[in-house]
Amino acid sequence: MSGHETFNMKLLAHDTLIGWGGIGEGMSIQEAPGGRRIMWLAHEGPPKNFTGVDVTDPKNPKVIVQRDIANDCVRSNSLEVCGDIMAVAYQTRAEPGTLAPGFGLHPAGIELFDISDPEDPKTISFFDCSGPHSMGVHQLWFVDGEYIHCAAGAPDFQPRDPADNQIYRCIDVRNPSKPEEAGRWWMPGLMEGDAADPPPRHPVFNSGFRAHNTNVYPERPDRVYLAYLDGGMFILDISDKANPKPVSHWNPHPPHNGFMHTVLPLLSRDLLIVTDECIRDGGEDWPKLTWVVDARDENNLVPISTLPIPPVEEFRNRGGRYGSHNLHENRPGPSYRSDTIVFATFFNGGVRAFDTSNPFQTTEIAHFVPENPEGSRAGACQINDVYVDENRICYCVDRSTGGLYILEMEVEI
Numbered sequence: 001m002s003g004h005e006t007f008n009m010k011l012l013a014h015d016t017l018i019g020w021g022g023i024g025e026g027m028s029i030q031e032a033p034g035g036r037r038i039m040w041l042a043h044e045g046p047p048k049n050f051t052g053v054d055v056t057d058p059k060n061p062k063v064i065v066q067r068d069i070a071n072d073c074v075r076s077n078s079l080e081v082c083g084d085i086m087a088v089a090y091q092t093r094a095e096p097g098t099l100a101p102g103f104g105l106h107p108a109g110i111e112l113f114d115i116s117d118p119e120d121p122k123t124i125s126f127f128d129c130s131g132p133h134s135m136g137v138h139q140l141w142f143v144d145g146e147y148i149h150c151a152a153g154a155p156d157f158q159p160r161d162p163a164d165n166q167i168y169r170c171i172d173v174r175n176p177s178k179p180e181e182a183g184r185w186w187m188p189g190l191m192e193g194d195a196a197d198p199p200p201r202h203p204v205f206n207s208g209f210r211a212h213n214t215n216v217y218p219e220r221p222d223r224v225y226l227a228y229l230d231g232g233m234f235i236l237d238i239s240d241k242a243n244p245k246p247v248s249h250w251n252p253h254p255p256h257n258g259f260m261h262t263v264l265p266l267l268s269r270d271l272l273i274v275t276d277e278c279i280r281d282g283g284e285d286w287p288k289l290t291w292v293v294d295a296r297d298e299n300n301l302v303p304i305s306t307l308p309i310p311p312v313e314e315f316r317n318r319g320g321r322y323g324s325h326n327l328h329e330n331r332p333g334p335s336y337r338s339d340t341i342v343f344a345t346f347f348n349g350g351v352r353a354f355d356t357s358n359p360f361q362t363t364e365i366a367h368f369v370p371e372n373p374e375g376s377r378a379g380a381c382q383i384n385d386v387y388v389d390e391n392r393i394c395y396c397v398d399r400s401t402g403g404l405y406i407l408e409m410e411v412e413i
Contacts, residue, residue: 003371004368004369004370004371005350005367005368005369006367006368006369007364007366007367007368008353008365008366008367008409008410008411009351009353009366009367009368009394009407009408009409009410010407010408010409010410011368011370011405011406011407012058012059012393012406012407012408013058013059013060013061013404013405013406014370014402014403014404014405014406015053015061015063015403015404015406016373016374016401016402016403017041017051017053017063017066017403017404018063018066020043020047020048020051020066020403021373021398021400021401021402021403021404022043022044022045022398022399022400022401023041023042023043023044023384023385023397023398023399023403023404024042024043024044024045024075024076024077024078024384024385024399025042025077025078025139025326025384025385026040026041026042026050026076026077026078026079026080026088026089026385027039027040027041027042027079027385027386027387027395027397028040028079028080028081028086028331028387029055029081029333029334029335029387029389030081030084030086030115030118031333031334032084032115032118033116035056036054036056036118037054037055037056037334037389038052038053038054038055038064038115038118039052039053039054039055039061039387039395039404040052040053040079040081040086040115041053041079041397041404042076042077042078042079042088042089043069043075043076044075044077044384044399044400045075045093046068046069046071046072046074046075046093047068047069047072048066048067048068048069049067049068049069049070049076049088050066050067050076050079050086050088051063051065051066051067052064052065052066052115052118052119052121053404054118055393055395055406058393058406058408059406061404061406064118064119065118065119065120065121067121069090070090070107072093073092073093073102073105074090074091074092074093074102074105074107074108074136075090075091075093076088076089076090077089077091077138077139078137078138078139078140079140080140080141080142080143080148081115081142081333082142082143082144082145082333083145084114084115084116085112085113085114085115085124085142085145085173085176086112086113086115086121087110087111087112087113087140087142087148087173088110088111088112088113089110089136089137089138089139089140089150089152090107090108090109090110090111090136090137091108091135091136091137091138092105092108092130092135092136102135103131103132103133103134103135103162103165104130104131104132104133104134105130105136106128106130107126107128107130107136108128108129108130108131108134108135108136108137108153109126109127109128109129109130109136109137109152110126110127110129110137110140110148110150110152110171110179111123111125111126111127112124112125112126112127112173112176112179124176124177125176125177125178125179127171127179128155129152129153129154129155129169130153130155131153131154131155131156131157132155132158133153133157133158133159133162133165134152134153134154134155134157134165134166135153135165135166136152136153137150137151137152137153137166138150138151138152138166138210138211138212139151139211139212139213139214140152140214141213141214141215141216142173143216143217143218143331143332143333144216144218144221144332145173145174146172146173146174147170147171147172147173147174147182147216147241148170148171148173148179149168149169149170149171149214149215149216149224150168150169150170150171150214151166151167151168151169151210151211151212151213151214152166152167152169152211153165153166153167154167154169154184157184157186157191158191158192159190159191159192160189160190160191160192160194160198161190161198161208161209163206163207163208163209163210164187164190164208164209164210165210166210166211167184167185167186167190167210167211168184168185168186168211168214168224168226168236168244169181169183169184170182170183170184170238170241170244172241182241182242183238183240183241183242183243183244184244185236185244185245185246186211187199187209187228187231187234190209199231201230202230202253202254202257202258203254204254204257205257205258205259205280205285206230206258207229207230207258207259207279208229208230209228209229209230209231210228210229211226211227211228211229212226212227212228212229212260212261212262213225213226213227213261213262213263213329214226215262215263215264215265215329216238217265217267217330217332218332219267220265220267221238222237222238222239223235223236223237223238223247223265224236224238224244225263225264225265225272226263227260227261227262227263227274227275228260229258229259229260230253230258230259230260231251231260232249232250232251232252232253232258232260233249233250233251233260233263233272233274233301234246234247234248234249235247235248235249235263235298247298247299248298248299248300248301249301250274250293250301250303252276252291252303253276256276256287256289257276257285257286257287257288258276259276259277259278259279259285259288260274260275260276260277261275261276261277261324261325261326262274262275262326262327262329264327264329264330264342265295266339266340266356267339268339269339269340269359270294270295270296271292271293271294271295271339271356271359272291272292272293272295272301273290273291273292273293273307273327273342273356274290274291274293275288275289275290275291275324275325275326275327275344276288276289276290276291276323276324277323277324277325278321278322278323278324278325278346278347279321280321281319281320281321281378282316282317282322283312283315283316283322283323285323286312286316286322286323287312287323288323288324289306289307289309289323289324290306290307290309290324290327290342290344291303291305291306292304292305292306292307292356292359292360292362294359304359304360305359305360305361305362307324307342307344307352307354307356307362307364308354308362308363308364309323309324309346309349309352310349315348315349318348318379318380319348319372319376319378319379319380320347320348320376320378320379320380320381320382320400321347321348321378321382322346322347322348322349323346323347323349324344324346325344325345325346325347325383325384325385326344326345326384326385326386327342327343327344327345327386328342328343328344328386328387328388328394334389334390335387335388335389335390336388336389336390336391336392336413337390338413340355340356340357341353341354341355341356341365341413342354342356342362343386343388343394344386345383345384345385345386345396346383347381347382347383347384347399348369348378348380348381348382348383349367349369349383350367350368350369350370350381350383350396351367351368351383351386351394351396351405351407352364352366352367353365353366353367353394353409353413365411365413366409366410366411368394368396368405368407369381369383370383370398370402370405373398373400373401373402373403374401375400375401376398376400376401376402377400378399378400381398381400381402382398382399382400382402383396383397383398383399383402383405384396384397384398384399385397392408392409392413393406393407393408394406394407394408394409395407
């Protein structure tokens with residue numbers, strides 16, 4: 001593809017991050033001293049750990065710090081900022097030259113940083129999640145300054161199947177120099193010794209049963225909206241953090257292909273927006289959809305529609321992945337929060353905005369698909385994550401080499 005494809009989105013700036021433009025699923029804005037705004041980004045893989053970009057002027061972003069990761073067997077796939085503390089998740093990768101999962105490798109856990117001086121982040125503590133059956137932490141959620149909710153392995157968690165190695169864990173960081181586990185939960189039947197039978201595997205695309213996004217909102221601090229890959233999604237009651245309990249469960253896999261990624265509650269409307277991540281190139285695991293789910297009865301979740309996306313015939317041959325992935329997750333803080341407008345990423349389908357006013361017939365209102373980034377192995381953009389600030393400036397990142405794109409909406413939202 002030559003040139004950007006745009007509809008109701010205007011490109012304000014593009015930064016390839018000093019040539020290290022492969023970004024994971026970690027995006028968070030810090031309101032720093034002196035009125036500055038710093039966008040923190042987690043890298044998809046080594047040698048880089050995270051990058052801080054001054055976006056005070058979104059038309060003129062400036063990289064202010066970029067840190068290397070400890071070793072080539074770890075990636076910092078996820079991060080969150082709350083005040084002047086940044087939490088970074090470390091997940092192991094396959095050892096160089098092998099396809100074997102990186103069980104037992106270090107560091108695999110959560111590192112807390114003091115970012116009160118954004119140019120010089122300082123380590124506060126490290127919470128170790130490594131173990132003989134652990135790949136560490138894939139995702140974390142940290143918005144209240146007190147608890148980190150994460151999808152993580154644990155030193156003492158032994159799954160029946162190695163693919164099921166990450167569970168929901170809640171980490172108490174009220175004393176950030178000494179984080180401690182507050183609670184954990186996993187899908188019954190997955191751990192050695194569980195009384196429940198293991199759930200049946202997907203007959204075509206077996207991605208495993210692992211916790212993924214673990215979202216908790218200040219309006220409902222007693223609920224975790226938990227995606228669980230081929231296990232679908234759960235709503236957990238965490239009013240007692242030491243003893244999480246499932247409230248409801250919805251799983252469309254099968255007949256649909258699995259890998260449920262994110263559950264975004266539109267709380268004032270009793271709706272959920274739920275994504276299944278595309279994980280294979282060329283549309284091999286199509287369809288991967290973004291669902292609209294009726295949650296008026298929390299104990300009876302009902303899918304009512306899916307977000308419209310461009311035809312697979314057009315995008316599957318562009319290169320890399322095509323299908324649903326991340327959402328702008330309505331975080332507290334310097335973040336756009338709407339129970340009507342939804343922003344979503346689709347890898348080579350770019351970033352797209354949707355109006356869900358009519359949840360039975362949602363409509364696309366804007367999109368941006370960048371041209372193929374220089375050096376991309378995919379042969380096309382692979383837009384990985386999206387963050388929209390309270391000024392309706394949209395930030396999205398490329399998984400391969402494209403770095404950071406900063407966009408302005410050209411339609412009222």
